[in-house]
Amino acid sequence: MLASSLNAITEATTDTPDWQAAVTDACARIAPSWPLDQMIAVNPFWEMRDLPFTRVASRMAALNGTCCQNQAALGGEGNGPAAAETASMPEHWQNLSAQLDRNRDTAHHVGWQDEVVHQISQFCGDYFQRLDAGDFKADAQDLYHSWLQMTRADRGIAIVMEEPSLPSQFQVLPDQHEKLITDALNALASQPDYAPDYAHALLLDINGWSSWAAYLRWQARLHGSEEGSEGDLLPGLLAIRLAWELAIWRHVQHVGGAIFADLKQRWLKQWDAWPEMLQTHEQSQTTGWRQQTEAEVVYQSQLAKKLLSRPEHLCSDDQPLKLQAAFCIDVRSEVFRRVLEAQNPAIRTLGFAGFFGLPISYRPKGTEFCRPQLPGLLAPALEVTEAESAGSFSRQSLANHSHWSQFSNAGPASFSFIESMGLAGLGRMVRKTFFGKSSDNPVDQLHKGQTEFEIRQNGTLLDAREKADLAGGILRAMTLTHQFAPTVLLVGHGSSTRNNPHAAGLDCGACGGQTGSVNVRVLAGILNDKDVRVALAEQGISIPSETQFVGALHNTTTDEVEFAGDVPKEIRNFLANAGTQARRERAIRLGIANENDVDSAIKKRSQDWSEVRPEWGLAGNASFIVAPRSATRHLDLGGRSFLHDYRWREDEGFNILELIMTAPMVVTHWINLQYFMSVTDNLHYGSGNKVLHNVVGGHLGVFEGNGGDLRIGLPLQSVHDGERWVHEPLRLSVYLAAPKEAIAEIAQKHKVVQELIDNDWLYLFQIDDEQTSIERFYQNQWQTVASQAGTPWQTGQ
Numbered sequence: 001m002l003a004s005s006l007n008a009i010t011e012a013t014t015d016t017p018d019w020q021a022a023v024t025d026a027c028a029r030i031a032p033s034w035p036l037d038q039m040i041a042v043n044p045f046w047e048m049r050d051l052p053f054t055r056v057a058s059r060m061a062a063l064n065g066t067c068c069q070n071q072a073a074l075g076g077e078g079n080g081p082a083a084a085e086t087a088s089m090p091e092h093w094q095n096l097s098a099q100l101d102r103n104r105d106t107a108h109h110v111g112w113q114d115e116v117v118h119q120i121s122q123f124c125g126d127y128f129q130r131l132d133a134g135d136f137k138a139d140a141q142d143l144y145h146s147w148l149q150m151t152r153a154d155r156g157i158a159i160v161m162e163e164p165s166l167p168s169q170f171q172v173l174p175d176q177h178e179k180l181i182t183d184a185l186n187a188l189a190s191q192p193d194y195a196p197d198y199a200h201a202l203l204l205d206i207n208g209w210s211s212w213a214a215y216l217r218w219q220a221r222l223h224g225s226e227e228g229s230e231g232d233l234l235p236g237l238l239a240i241r242l243a244w245e246l247a248i249w250r251h252v253q254h255v256g257g258a259i260f261a262d263l264k265q266r267w268l269k270q271w272d273a274w275p276e277m278l279q280t281h282e283q284s285q286t287t288g289w290r291q292q293t294e295a296e297v298v299y300q301s302q303l304a305k306k307l308l309s310r311p312e313h314l315c316s317d318d319q320p321l322k323l324q325a326a327f328c329i330d331v332r333s334e335v336f337r338r339v340l341e342a343q344n345p346a347i348r349t350l351g352f353a354g355f356f357g358l359p360i361s362y363r364p365k366g367t368e369f370c371r372p373q374l375p376g377l378l379a380p381a382l383e384v385t386e387a388e389s390a391g392s393f394s395r396q397s398l399a400n401h402s403h404w405s406q407f408s409n410a411g412p413a414s415f416s417f418i419e420s421m422g423l424a425g426l427g428r429m430v431r432k433t434f435f436g437k438s439s440d441n442p443v444d445q446l447h448k449g450q451t452e453f454e455i456r457q458n459g460t461l462l463d464a465r466e467k468a469d470l471a472g473g474i475l476r477a478m479t480l481t482h483q484f485a486p487t488v489l490l491v492g493h494g495s496s497t498r499n500n501p502h503a504a505g506l507d508c509g510a511c512g513g514q515t516g517s518v519n520v521r522v523l524a525g526i527l528n529d530k531d532v533r534v535a536l537a538e539q540g541i542s543i544p545s546e547t548q549f550v551g552a553l554h555n556t557t558t559d560e561v562e563f564a565g566d567v568p569k570e571i572r573n574f575l576a577n578a579g580t581q582a583r584r585e586r587a588i589r590l591g592i593a594n595e596n597d598v599d600s601a602i603k604k605r606s607q608d609w610s611e612v613r614p615e616w617g618l619a620g621n622a623s624f625i626v627a628p629r630s631a632t633r634h635l636d637l638g639g640r641s642f643l644h645d646y647r648w649r650e651d652e653g654f655n656i657l658e659l660i661m662t663a664p665m666v667v668t669h670w671i672n673l674q675y676f677m678s679v680t681d682n683l684h685y686g687s688g689n690k691v692l693h694n695v696v697g698g699h700l701g702v703f704e705g706n707g708g709d710l711r712i713g714l715p716l717q718s719v720h721d722g723e724r725w726v727h728e729p730l731r732l733s734v735y736l737a738a739p740k741e742a743i744a745e746i747a748q749k750h751k752v753v754q755e756l757i758d759n760d761w762l763y764l765f766q767i768d769d770e771q772t773s774i775e776r777f778y779q780n781q782w783q784t785v786a787s788q789a790g791t792p793w794q795t796g797q
Contacts, residue, residue, distance in 0.1 A: 017192035019185045020178075026199030027234035032218040032376075033211035033712040037699045038513040039504040040376045041618075043673035043761070044211070044685050044713065049752070052759045053731070054289050058282035063197065064204045065092045067681040069288040070295060070729045090280045093201050096188065096245045099266055100252065103259055110160050116244045117205055118707045119157065123147050124209040124237075125710075129697035140236030144177035147240045165254065169247035177239035184242040188249060190271045197274065202241040203234070207684065208701060208710025213237050222379045296730045299622055300763070303637075304774055304786040307625075307735065307767060311634035321485035322346040323571055325552075326478060328354030328493050328508060328516060329642040329664060331621045332556045335585055337643070340578035341633060347574060348485070350478055350629065351643040353664050354492055354510035355519050357474035360384050360455075362518045372512040373519055375667050382462070384522050387452035451551070451564055453522045467526050468535030474523065475541055477656050479628075479645045484547040487571050490524050491561065492516020493554040499609035501695050501702055502687070502715060506556065506617050509671060510664075520551035521564050557606040557615045559583045585639075589616055589726065612690055612717040619719055619727040621675060624668045626660055627737035631771060642668045648738040657738050658746045661753055665734055669762050672732040678714035679729045686719070687711035732762040740766050740775065740782055747777065 031046040043049070048056045057068035067089070094102075097112040104111060127146055131138050151157070151170050158167050174180045189195040203210040213233040220231030252260045270277075322344060327333040329351045337349040355373060361380035363370040365388070372380050455462045462470070475481050480488075494515030495506035504513035511519060526532055527549040536543060551564040559582040561575045583602050587593040590613070595601040605614045624642040625632060632643060644664055651657055677685035687693070688704035688711055695702055701710040719727045736743055743766055747753045757764045757778060764777045765785070773787040 016182065016186065017189075017195065019182055019189075019195065022185065022189075022192075022195035022199055023181055023235050023238060025196035026203060027214075027232070027238060029200050030203055030207075030210045030214040030234060032215035033208070033701070034215055034376060034513060035699045036501050036695065036701060037504055038372070038376075039502060040509040040513045041505070041667075041671040041674035042376075043670045044677055045673070046670070047214075049755045049759060049761060053761050054285065055282070057289075058285050059197075059278065060204075061089060061092060061285070062278050062281040063093050063201045064684065065089060066684050068677065069285060069292055069680060071680070090277070090284050092281070093197075093270065093274070093277065095198075095201055095205060096248055096263075096267065097205075099270070100248060100263060102266075103262065109162060112161070112248060113205070114708075115157070115161055116241075116248075117709055119151070119154075120147070120206050120240055120244070121209060121703075121707060121709050123150055123240075124206070124212075125696045125700070125703075128209075128212060128700055132697060132700065138233060139231075140233050140239070141177050143233050143236035144180065144239040144243075145175060148173060148175065148243070163251065166247070166251050169251050169254075170243075173243050173247065177236050180239045180243055180246070181235070184246040188242075188245060188267075190268055191274065194271060194274050199238055199242075202245070203238055204684075206237070206241060206709050208712050210234065210237060211712050212700060212710060218376075295728070296733070296763070299728075299730055300733050300765075301786070303623060303641075303733070303735075306635045306637070307631070307774065308771055308786060308788050309634075310771060311630075320346060321348055321483065323487050323489065323574060324348050324350065324480070324485040325489040325491055326350040326352050326356070326480065327491045327554065328352070328510060329624075329644045329668070330354060330493060330508070330510075330556075331618050331639050331642055332615075333491075333493065333554070334637050334641055334643055335639045336554060336559060336578060336582045338633075338636065339581040339585070340574060342581075343574045343577055346485075348629065350480060350645045352478045352645065353667070354508040354516045355512075356490060356492070356516070356523045357477055358382070358384075358470075358519050358522060360519070360522065362514075365454075371514065373514055373516075374512055375510050375663065376512060377663060377666060381457065383456050384453045384518065385456075387454055451521055452525055453518075455522065455526075464529065464531035465535045467529065468532045468539065471523070471526050471532060472536055472539045472541055475527075475536075476650070477659065479647050479650060481541050481650070484543055486546055486548065487567060488527075488547060488549045489552045489563075489567075489571075490520040490549060491552045491554050492520040493556050495557045495615060496555055496606040497557060497614045498607060498611075500614070500690075501693060502690070502718070505714065505718075506615060509667065515553060517551070517553050517564070520553070522551075524549040524551040524565065555606075556617075558603050559586065560603075586615070591721065612715075613721065616726055617714075617718055618671055619675060621668075621672055621732075622728070622730045623733045623735065624665060625735045626657075626665075627735065627767060631737060631767070646737065648742070651738075654738070654742040654746065657736070657742055658749075661736075661743075661746050662750055665762075666752065666756070668734075669732050669756060672730075672762070674713060675719065675727050676729040676731070679719050679725055679727050682713070682716050682719070686713040687715050690715035690717050731760070733765065734762055735765045735767050735774070737767045737769070740777070743777060744780065744782075748780070 029047050031042055031044050033042060034040050045053075045056050045060070053068075057066070060066035060068065095113070097116045101111045101113055127143065130136065136142075148170070152167070155167065158164050174183060185195055189198060217232045217234060252263055323346070325337075325340065325347070327337055327349060333351065337351070341347050341349055353375070355375065359374050359378060359381040361370050361372050361383050363383055363385050365385040370383070374380060455467065492511070492515060493508055494517065495503065497503050497506060507514055508516045510516070527543065533543050548565070550567055553562050553564075555561070559579040561579065580599065583598055584593070587595070587598045587602060590602070590605070592598060592601045605611045608614075620638070620640045621642065622640045624644070626644045626646045628647050629643075629645055632641075637643075642664075644660060646656065646660065648654070648657065682688065687702055692704050693702040693715070694706060696710060701712065704711050719725060743764070747757055747764070756762050766775045766777065766782070774785055775782045776785045
């Protein structure tokens with residue numbers, strides 16, 4: 001077997017395998033990662049959802065040592081940030097550069113693997129920054145050829161690696177990326193059937209930049225580009241990584257001797273052993289997945305007891321209301337909604353996706369700048385601008401003053417700044433320390449004070465009837481069609497933090513990593529429009545003339561609420577009291593519950609540039625509950641549940657349920673898996689220590705330190721308090737209060753939904769109308785897992 005592999009690797013075969021299919025397969029496995037100024041949560045294995053999560057986990061462990069299991073549950077070093085690194089794992093695949101490091105004294109010399117990643121990453125940082133600035137239009141060939149030209153001119157590689165003859169290998173590499181891929185795989189892929197896995201492993205070496213290229217591909221497809229279009233740079237990036245492998249192979253072969261003989265033998269043996277390696281990793285995770293499921297069952301059983309309990313006193317739907325407040329489904333809203341409703345029984349809150357159903361992009365009037373204000377799954381269909389100009393700014397001037405740009409040139413934040421400026425930056429650091437203010441995005445300041453907006457579709461202003469059609473669909477999806485309070489708050493959310501390149505990750509993911517301020521102001525303006533209300537009445541939605549919609553913004557860091565309009569004093573007091581109580585609850589998790597002045601302590605954290613944990617974001621998220629608020633109003637869900645209001649009897653044709661299962665359910669799953677992987681493997685799928693971060697390209701991402709791969713996912717400090725993990729990695733449990741037949745039909749209709757359910761990426765449950773039983777939907781079957789009669793909870797795979 002080894003001899004046949006040796007012949008295959010030393011001579012190009014006449015019957016060349018379909019390497020293009022291998023490349024397409026590998027590139028298709030990479031999920032996108034959004035830029036810092038639009039940071040949204042993503043399942044990093046999204047493009048592999050057609051496989052069971054357990055199988056993806058074992059495959060990723062075999063490819064690059066990824067850990068997808070909760071080390072605390074496994075009895076490992078689960079309370080420390082290096083749990084994934086120190087976990088006992090079988091040996092995983094080693095790319096050629098890593099194999100070569102086994103014979104290199106990396107304690108005294110630069111390792112091949114480190115140099116390869118560093119060199120490619122430095123090139124990508126420059127290339128993608130210029131591409132993002134619009135300096136040129138790129139395709140996979142341009143990406144590869146640009147790298148090749150730079151590398152051929154780089155004499156430093158030979159010096160750093162102490163290999164004088166290495167540069168000659170780059171001179172003879174093909175100029176075309178497709179030819180390079182063919183030559184490299186002909187030389188190195190001794191088992192063609194496993195070439196997609198090898199190519200995938202190479203992309204995982206530079207997974208941060210692979211994810212960025214996948215983001216560019218995602219955007220191109222979102223805006224109409226076809227599969228395989230020139231907007232896909234991943235094949236070019238793979239060609240670059242393969243070029244390094246081929247150059248190293250030829251270089252070591254040229255040098256010859258025992259090192260090459262040993263390398264060749266181990267390389268071929270690894271290819272032959274790949275199926276066994278996969279099987280070993282799968283078997284090694286069996287216990288871990290059983291314990292993972294047990295941990296999820298514990299949470300589900302505890303939640304079931306709450307959901308199946310009935311409140312002693314139900315709020316009547318006919319009770320006169322003083323206030324209705326619609327919040328984002330974000331888990332942080334659960335705490336605030338609960339304490340707000342406790343102020344008065346005449347207060348009713350609703351949960352809805354934080355972009356409030358507006359498929360918009362926001363272009364500040366008088367500027368060239370434009371940004372999406374909707375989930376990353378969707379492309380904007382409408383564009384909004386202020387009715388009155390807020391000033392004249394260019395896209396570049398706004399970018400230059402954004403807090404991501406400021407971060408990359410801020411003494412407290414950037415090692416590169418400190419190294420270049422030294423003591424010259426001391427004055428600025430002192431000013432920012434003692435006199436600094438919150439680093440608000442300048443774009444958000446442009447619409448402050450604005451409550452009237454122009455809405456266009458394809459450049460044409462929407463008229464009152466078109467606005468009413470839009471608003472009617474939103475109100476029905478919000479289950480807000482019959483009873484209206486005198487004041488209806490539309491509450492978006494954002495955060496306040498300083499010196500934090502991941503600030504957008506604390507804002508609203510449903511608004512594309514922005515605050516929801518624009519969305520709520522736009523929707524409030526539509527719903528207060530008299531002509532729109534007349535058109536809505538024709539649809540059967542009659543809004544009383546005394547009802548006023550007001551846009552508001554919930555600051556999730558300080559639990560303060562600001563209003564974009566007049567609000568009665570009593571309502572302001574309700575919100576202020578709720579904020580005080582919410583801060584008391586959050587102070588416990590922040591470790592400042594014993595402070596003399598909790599309110600001041602929390603607000604101070606939001607202004608402190610040295611504070612690495614201003615808030616916990618969505619840490620702790622574990623469930624998504626889609627039901628009438630009456631089903632959960634009496635429950636303390638601990639800030640762990642996404643809450644979406646829904647009444648199935650008002651959903652003709654179950655169109656709203658279908659929308660929820662194909663959009664908010666997917667978004668909450670993305671959030672859940674990002675937090676999950678940032679805990680189980682912060683090394684590969686978290687961004688590491690935020691104290692060491694340097695922003696790359698203004699907003700593309702961060703390096704941890706001055707080099708290495710682009711880091712994706714959440715910083716360690718977002719999920720760890722220095723002593724323990726604050727997020728328990730559990731797969732999302734989804735609870736739908738809707739007929740089983742409708743749920744099953746929608747799941748079977750949408751392949752993505754079916755894959756998430758049947759491949760164990762999430763759990764899907766149904767709550768019956770009387771809240772007496774809970775059933776699980778899995779593999780097109782229903783199983784009762786809990787009931788008031790005492791059915792034992794059982795959701796094992």
